[in-house]
Amino acid sequence: MxxxxxxxxxxxxxxxxxxxxxxxxxxxxxxxxxxxxxxxxxxxxxxxxxxxxxxxxxxxxxxxxxxxxxxxDDEHRPQAVIQLASTLRNLGRVAESVELLEEQLAAQPTGPYADATAAFLALALASSGDPHRATAVALRALVPHLPRYHRSVHAYADELEQLPPR
The missing domain is CATH 1.25.40 (Serine Threonine Protein Phosphatase 5, Tetratricopeptide repeat)
Incomplete structure (x- = not known):
């Protein structure tokens, strides 16, 4: 060691x-x-x-x-972004949290922390008053883990994203 x-x-x-x-x-x-x-x-x-x-x-x-x-390093950077974004959300700086998580997800749309990034992005979006987009992000992260219905769930996520925030 x-x-x-x-x-x-x-x-x-x-x-x-x-x-x-x-x-x-x-x-x-x-x-x-x-x-x-x-x-x-x-x-x-x-x-x-x-x-x-x-x-x-x-x-x-x-x-x-x-x-x-x-x-x-590549192992800890996404964790730090997720944790910082969660901290910012807890501090009431939701827009900054959303921005960090969107950047992280765009930079690494796959990989070991992509689903975790999406989960925290969904939380931040819900906190921002955009539950439709939050649900869409969560559904898209869930799709690869479903045994079937990939196309349908993607389509429903697309529909949700077209709805205005509440």
Whole structure:
């Protein structure tokens, strides 16, 4: 196991530790983050997630943005975008959340985080007052997992998107 894998395993162990309070988790993640070089994207991402999980969205936002600016890898970048967008939605900045998620989905319409991106986009759209478009996004993400009815569900999603927001 190389040094990065060992660090990843220790980070995962902190997240898996059920008895830690939110504040203890922040302290533990921040301690692990200090083992990485200053400005390390992964360390910033983990610190953001710890704060987000604890309900410290304003602090989390700054860490997520720093992590994205520092250049996260292909595994963690979509996660950071999703988590930042969710944080922004919780902070009442729904339009910004929608924009980030739409950009992420356009950049990576397939892949391991495409459905998660669509799910959070649907939530943000619902919060923005556009339940028809939210439902359409969710339906399109669901289509590949259906045993049949792909064409019909796509057509219904298209119809929903033509309806005005409420």
């Amino acid at each position: 190389d040094e990065t894998q060992g660090w990843d395993a220790r980070v995962a162990a902190v997240w898996d530790e059920a008895v830690l309070s939110d504040e203890e988790r922040i302290v533990a993640i921040d301690a692990l983050a200090t083992e990485r070089p200053h400005g390390d994207a992964r360390a910033l991402f983990e610190s953001a997630g710890a704060r987000d999980s604890a309900g410290h969205e304003v602090e989390a936002e700054a860490f997520y943005r720093a992590a994205l600016d520092a250049g996260l």
